[in-house]
Amino acid sequence: MRAAVVTAFDKPLEIQELPVPEPGPDQVLVRIEASGLCHTDIHAARGDWPVKPAPPFTPGHEGVGIVEKVGSAVTGRTVGERVAIPWLGYACGTCSYCVSGRETLCEAQLNTGYALDGGHAEYAVAHAAYVVPVPEGITPAEAAPLTCAGVTTYKAVKVSGVRPAERAAIFGIGGLGHLAQQYAQIFGAETVAVDITEDKLRLARDLGAAHTVNAATGDPVAEIQALGGADVAIVLAASPRVLEQAHASLRRGGRLVLVSLPKDNAMRLPVFETVLGGISVIGSIVGTRADLAEVFQLHAAGRTRVGYETRKLEEINQSFEEILSSEVTARLVFEL
Amino acid sequence: MRAAVVTAFDKPLEIQELPVPEPGPDQVLVRIEASGLCHTDIHAARGDWPVKPAPPFTPGHEGVGIVEKVGSAVTGRTVGERVAIPWLGYACGTCSYCVSGRETLCEAQLNTGYALDGGHAEYAVAHAAYVVPVPEGITPAEAAPLTCAGVTTYKAVKVSGVRPAERAAIFGIGGLGHLAQQYAQIFGAETVAVDITEDKLRLARDLGAAHTVNAATGDPVAEIQALGGADVAIVLAASPRVLEQAHASLRRGGRLVLVSLPKDNAMRLPVFETVLGGISVIGSIVGTRADLAEVFQLHAAGRTRVGYETRKLEEINQSFEEILSSEVTARLVFEL
Amino acid sequence: MRAAVVTAFDKPLEIQELPVPEPGPDQVLVRIEASGLCHTDIHAARGDWPVKPAPPFTPGHEGVGIVEKVGSAVTGRTVGERVAIPWLGYACGTCSYCVSGRETLCEAQLNTGYALDGGHAEYAVAHAAYVVPVPEGITPAEAAPLTCAGVTTYKAVKVSGVRPAERAAIFGIGGLGHLAQQYAQIFGAETVAVDITEDKLRLARDLGAAHTVNAATGDPVAEIQALGGADVAIVLAASPRVLEQAHASLRRGGRLVLVSLPKDNAMRLPVFETVLGGISVIGSIVGTRADLAEVFQLHAAGRTRVGYETRKLEEINQSFEEILSSEVTARLVFEL
Amino acid sequence: MRAAVVTAFDKPLEIQELPVPEPGPDQVLVRIEASGLCHTDIHAARGDWPVKPAPPFTPGHEGVGIVEKVGSAVTGRTVGERVAIPWLGYACGTCSYCVSGRETLCEAQLNTGYALDGGHAEYAVAHAAYVVPVPEGITPAEAAPLTCAGVTTYKAVKVSGVRPAERAAIFGIGGLGHLAQQYAQIFGAETVAVDITEDKLRLARDLGAAHTVNAATGDPVAEIQALGGADVAIVLAASPRVLEQAHASLRRGGRLVLVSLPKDNAMRLPVFETVLGGISVIGSIVGTRADLAEVFQLHAAGRTRVGYETRKLEEINQSFEEILSSEVTARLVFEL
Ligand SMILES: [Zn+2]
Ligand SMILES: [Zn+2]
Ligand SMILES: [Zn+2]
Ligand SMILES: [Zn+2]
Ligand SMILES: [Zn+2]
Ligand SMILES: [Zn+2]
Ligand SMILES: [Zn+2]
Ligand SMILES: [Zn+2]
Numbered sequence A, B, C, D: 001m002r003a004a005v006v007t008a009f010d011k012p013l014e015i016q017e018l019p020v021p022e023p024g025p026d027q028v029l030v031r032i033e034a035s036g037l038c039h040t041d042i043h044a045a046r047g048d049w050p051v052k053p054a055p056p057f058t059p060g061h062e063g064v065g066i067v068e069k070v071g072s073a074v075t076g077r078t079v080g081e082r083v084a085i086p087w088l089g090y091a092c093g094t095c096s097y098c099v100s101g102r103e104t105l106c107e108a109q110l111n112t113g114y115a116l117d118g119g120h121a122e123y124a125v126a127h128a129a130y131v132v133p134v135p136e137g138i139t140p141a142e143a144a145p146l147t148c149a150g151v152t153t154y155k156a157v158k159v160s161g162v163r164p165a166e167r168a169a170i171f172g173i174g175g176l177g178h179l180a181q182q183y184a185q186i187f188g189a190e191t192v193a194v195d196i197t198e199d200k201l202r203l204a205r206d207l208g209a210a211h212t213v214n215a216a217t218g219d220p221v222a223e224i225q226a227l228g229g230a231d232v233a234i235v236l237a238a239s240p241r242v243l244e245q246a247h248a249s250l251r252r253g254g255r256l257v258l259v260s261l262p263k264d265n266a267m268r269l270p271v272f273e274t275v276l277g278g279i280s281v282i283g284s285i286v287g288t289r290a291d292l293a294e295v296f297q298l299h300a301a302g303r304t305r306v307g308y309e310t311r312k313l314e315e316i317n318q319s320f321e322e323i324l325s326s327e328v329t330a331r332l333v334f335e336l
Helices: A039-046 A140-160 A177-186 A198-206 A220-227 A240-248 A271-276 A289-300 A313-324 B039-046 B140-160 B177-186 B198-206 B220-227 B240-248 B271-276 B289-300 B313-324 C039-046 C140-160 C177-186 C198-206 C220-227 C240-248 C271-276 C289-300 C313-324 D039-046 D140-160 D177-186 D198-206 D220-227 D240-248 D271-276 D289-300 D313-324
Strands: A002-005 A014-017 A027-037 A063-070 A082-085 A088-090 A123-127 A167-171 A190-195 A211-214 A230-235 A250-258 A266-270 A280-283 A308-312 A331-335 B002-005 B014-017 B027-037 B063-070 B082-085 B088-090 B123-127 B167-171 B190-195 B211-214 B230-235 B250-258 B266-270 B280-283 B308-311 B331-335 C002-005 C014-017 C027-037 C063-070 C082-085 C088-090 C123-127 C167-171 C190-195 C211-214 C230-235 C250-258 C266-270 C280-283 C308-311 C331-335 D002-005 D014-017 D027-037 D063-070 D082-085 D088-090 D123-127 D167-171 D190-195 D211-214 D230-235 D250-258 D266-270 D280-283 D308-312 D331-335
Touching: A002 A313, A014 A313, A027 A082, A027 A140, A027 A308, A027 A313, A039 A313, A063 A123, A063 A140, A082 A123, A082 A140, A088 A123, A140 A177, A140 A230, A140 A250, A140 A289, A140 A308, A140 A331, A167 A177, A167 A220, A167 A240, A177 A190, A177 A198, A177 A230, A190 A198, A190 A220, A198 A211, A211 A220, A220 A240, A230 A240, A240 A250, A240 A266, A240 A271, A250 B271, A266 A271, A271 B250, A271 B280, A280 B271, A308 A313, A313 A331, B002 B313, B014 B313, B027 B082, B027 B140, B027 B308, B027 B313, B039 B313, B063 B123, B063 B140, B082 B123, B082 B140, B088 B123, B140 B177, B140 B230, B140 B250, B140 B289, B140 B308, B140 B331, B167 B177, B167 B220, B167 B240, B177 B190, B177 B198, B177 B230, B190 B198, B190 B220, B198 B211, B211 B220, B220 B240, B230 B240, B240 B250, B240 B266, B240 B271, B266 B271, B308 B313, B313 B331, C002 C313, C014 C313, C027 C082, C027 C140, C027 C308, C027 C313, C039 C313, C063 C123, C063 C140, C082 C123, C082 C140, C088 C123, C140 C177, C140 C230, C140 C250, C140 C289, C140 C308, C140 C331, C167 C177, C167 C220, C167 C240, C177 C190, C177 C198, C177 C230, C190 C198, C190 C220, C198 C211, C211 C220, C220 C240, C230 C240, C240 C250, C240 C266, C240 C271, C250 D271, C266 C271, C271 D250, C271 D280, C280 D271, C308 C313, C313 C331, D002 D313, D014 D313, D027 D082, D027 D140, D027 D308, D027 D313, D039 D313, D063 D123, D063 D140, D082 D123, D082 D140, D088 D123, D140 D177, D140 D230, D140 D250, D140 D289, D140 D308, D140 D331, D167 D177, D167 D220, D167 D240, D177 D190, D177 D198, D177 D230, D190 D198, D190 D220, D198 D211, D211 D220, D220 D240, D230 D240, D240 D250, D240 D266, D240 D271, D266 D271, D308 D313, D313 D331
Parallel strands: A167 A190, A167 A230, A190 A211, A230 A250, A250 A280, A308 A331, B167 B190, B167 B230, B190 B211, B230 B250, B250 B280, B308 B331, C167 C190, C167 C230, C190 C211, C230 C250, C250 C280, C308 C331, D167 D190, D167 D230, D190 D211, D230 D250, D250 D280, D308 D331
Antiparallel strands: A002 A014, A027 A063, A027 A123, A027 A331, A063 A082, A266 B266, A280 B280, B002 B014, B027 B063, B027 B123, B027 B331, B063 B082, C002 C014, C027 C063, C027 C123, C027 C331, C063 C082, C266 D266, C280 D280, D002 D014, D027 D063, D027 D123, D027 D331, D063 D082
């Protein structure tokens, strides 16, 4: 099978011909149909983060495909079924996080496309209990971005506690933001979309944003405060300055949800405003299998639209460059 | 009557002889028996904060005393009753915050000892609906510190969501911290007390702390993480470094509650750890009348101990110095 | 002014000519434009409930109109403004319920059209703090049903905790049910509408129901369980049998919200299924001023449709009969 | 090994000599040290419930003992460790309930001592992921009652949402009730104990009850309402009349938690009071592995006292009679 392989953090990925892997007793073998490209893949391939993966490995945690084999101990999954292989490739299943509905915090978790070989290949093995079935009526190319971009923004909206008659400001309407906006609306909120290009603001309006702010030409803090302030701000743009604007756009009792990781890993949190305003800042990381099942269910019910562009696996290195140069804003999906 | 009056932000307070004020239709006149000194009084007297009070005024928002007169439209309060006059001197009663149980966020609020003359005087008038009855069995000198220090830490513990079988770390065991620790225990938590003097750690142990850490000689982050990390950290020490230690002492899913206002008003929030750890940072500001009633109820039931030292009103300027020099750690209470 | 007056529980209402009332210091005088007829008005007029109103009185707690006078102590309301006068005509503002966002539980509350003269008249006085402004773009005739039917069902949906990717079953698609369904959808739920006439089920489908069940010809429990069961069931039909069906249609972890009051005031609660299924049964009573403001905000934003028919005040006795005979299912609104 | 075996629903249990079972790949073999007797064991042995177990089988879901063997695929458990084998013997680990922290609602669950052979034997096999380690400092005889009676009442208190400055009424101070009372106190509540014997009320006072009511000689509804009503009522006595008293003892906003299963499986729920009082009735069924770990942690920290009496396994049939005749009120524990 062909696989995109990281051989070293300072080298481009190689498309290698590798043997199709064999699933262990608790695993399934999945023939990948589509695999979405997440910014995290680039961090993985370059070893950007403190705990690094071990080359050679195949990145990708938005792999979607058909189960071709099931391990001897697998129950619940069957050959021929379409599944998604998300970031949470394995968790212990017994720690206090796993048992209390917070499996994405499991200290023993293994992540797909990082500690485990991922979806940027023709085949992948995955722990059967951690793949999520893709319901009828969702194409592989749509399911792929939902598998990380979708569930991550869905979870961010969920933990924000946003509800009808509240206002949610979404900072950054790209591959993640256009989904965050839709989920905020599904939770009943009025949305304000903030971005720096008119294209994306137009998309936000098409998707139902009540207000849009062009942060290149206007002041999002002033404009959102003029509306009465945001109850919730969700930040998909990885810049400390945007984080601070998002905080400043909140009304009292507001909640700022952090999803993206800025380069220098720091936000200057204004303590006075946080305390007097009764503001919460909430870190949110991907979502559980149950969250992903909900994401798929909402899409199958026609509640969301997914923007994406397709690429060939052979284009993976150029695709990295496209993302880094912000040439594309929709999710890139490798079709296999 | 005698009153401690701020005449200018750069002058000491004066003890002046003023006429006893007359309550308006919705107000009560309270003969003050005890009035606690809060660090906020010093900020008020010096005009430290962006929105400043207007001299001349009398600070104090822990005034406790006996109702001597009630205004013509007052219902619910009666002459002879003991009441406390807290920081929230007035709120609009009709905005979304007031109606939804978050009156301390009311944009129209007036604060006692700041916008309204406060408790550091022999008499004070107060909006009848915003004083809170002090139940039998609580002395004025105990009730005073509960009126701000008590309810502020009680609320901080409440919004932390801490519960039995969780671990709460309290950073700073002074006038606020020794109460925060007790409330965390009443909510069922195991507590870790962090301070830099053995005296205070001894007090914390007396009050039931399961663990204590001397941050002058040890590393609170390492010691708390060795216990498994804190589910909740409450910071009463107004230093950015302590805020960062408190954040770092959390386990995944942990919650950091901000109460104190550091000098330069900024905390460096580590975004990566906040997102990956699913951590929340929660600003908490005093508490509602209902919270204060609960604080009194718990004290009347014998569930809390209040540390305080008494002073004369004439000693108010020296008392400010005592606090600023950290000579005393218990709450100072003026007896009148 | 003309007013519909209950003179005795066993007599029809009389249309009397009464002097226009004078607002007290904390009250407003409202010139009524539209006043919705709620089933509770009939219970009030007939003295059906244990705590009875005292004739003569004017029922009506969906009165909408223009402020014509404000009392001397009123702040916040101005002459010329459109307001609604809901069931919660007055609450104490200081008890634990009022202060914690649950004013509809206040033991000292006074109810409009019951303890206080209500909206079925050309003018009404109301406590200024408890009227709710009607935003631009909502007609009086639409605002009226929202003032009780709207906020009651909105609150029922709110306390149900329903959220996206959950299924809500609405039992009874009449004046309340068609609103409950819309609110459940605004909170993100997939809805199942249950009724016994095809007309109402057609309305439910128009409003976006994913499924409908005709309980006259089919078995709602079997049909809803075939879908996977309901996460939430909201019962607007005042029959013990429907309550029991609603309970039986829940999936594990489901929540049954009680709103309507059946004749004999009893539901047979199956304890085994409640315990094993981890089911909650939640009583919900109208909503707060904040809830009503949200209801208006959602309608002004075009998120809800209100079904109603207009009547003349003189037709009030016939209108009672229409409701009792189930001839109409939409809300009746008196235009004044 | 010796095991207590149900051979038919209408016969006494037999003590049989059976081969020691062999653990499957995901199982452990536990040498039982103590096994608590729960009323559910009697229902299991007599086939009282709609879904019946299949004789021959061994009841018991409070088995505590030492791991003697681990299956080939087991991780996390080691030989020599002390564990408890609770009612939730197996759950699927992947359904929406399992993944969202509500594994006790899993539709695929298998229950110990019911579908799976249980703890009333010298050895038991158990699914490794569903046993819970017993920490140092807890004896097997104490751990046993905590494994069902403890976690069941702990969960009931947890779902009640009770908190400091609230009042919890516990109806029935027996093997479950004395634990429910302690947990309510650990969550910060003031407790009222209701029972019909002075012995148990004395125990309740020893354990810290603020009030006790003898329901044989007094009226619990009147006495609790005289205190201000209960915020929470937890019913461990399986009688419809007690359920109705518990409901009537609530104040507005109160929550009634159902745990016990009355004979005729019905409670008459007063709808009017439930709706007007904003009351919730909450079914609660045992607890998760995480809940049980918390129960053990609290006991190891010295926060709870467990009342029990020991019996020999051979006395199981007499022990059933003792429980049915209410001769004993403490938990009976077989020592092996
Ligand atoms: Zn990703
Ligand atoms: Zn885990
Ligand atoms: Zn203060
Ligand atoms: Zn307000
Ligand atoms: Zn009504
Ligand atoms: Zn009230
Ligand atoms: Zn049991
Ligand atoms: Zn399951």
